Amino acid sequence: MVSSRFRSKYDHTIDEKGRLSFPSRFRDVLRQYESDVLIVTPWNNHLRAYPESEWAAIEDKMESEGREQPDDLGRIIRYVQAGIIECALDKQGRILLPPALRCDLGLKKDIVLNGMVHWVEIWDKDVWNDEHKATREHFGEHAKSIRKMGII
Numbered sequence: 001m002v003s004s005r006f007r008s009k010y011d012h013t014i015d016e017k018g019r020l021s022f023p024s025r026f027r028d029v030l031r032q033y034e035s036d037v038l039i040v041t042p043w044n045n046h047l048r049a050y051p052e053s054e055w056a057a058i059e060d061k062m063e064s065e066g067r068e069q070p071d072d073l074g075r076i077i078r079y080v081q082a083g084i085i086e087c088a089l090d091k092q093g094r095i096l097l098p099p100a101l102r103c104d105l106g107l108k109k110d111i112v113l114n115g116m117v118h119w120v121e122i123w124d125k126d127v128w129n130d131e132h133k134a135t136r137e138h139f140g141e142h143a144k145s146i147r148k149m150g151i152i
Helices: 024-032 052-068 071-082 099-105 125-137 139-148
Strands: 009-013 019-021 037-043 046-051 085-088 094-096 110-115 120-124
Touching (some): 037 099, 110 125
């Protein structure tokens, strides 16, 4: 049973070989999934990295419920599925991001890893900073949705 979650933001760099250090706190959470493999997939303007079991549950849901959705959802599923890479952590706790994937998403040297409870987002730092700023500037617009969830 997984008791920890992926939380917080970490700044890292991609080395010249395309390796990215996965934060030790995130490695601790991944160990609770009894795996050292991440399923990494493109997600709009960043990557998402899932433990294998979390991604398997998403695939099952896409397979069962995706057929009932509009045809344009198939395009998104195809985009996400086609871009998947399985990344095993090396002995130093790094994952290898292939050049084509880095290039496609504009991932340069400076990277932000953002814990999202059940997965980790991997952002180019400049793109993350723009996204973070836009979210902060429009935070109040989401207050109604946050209240409906019972958070505030």
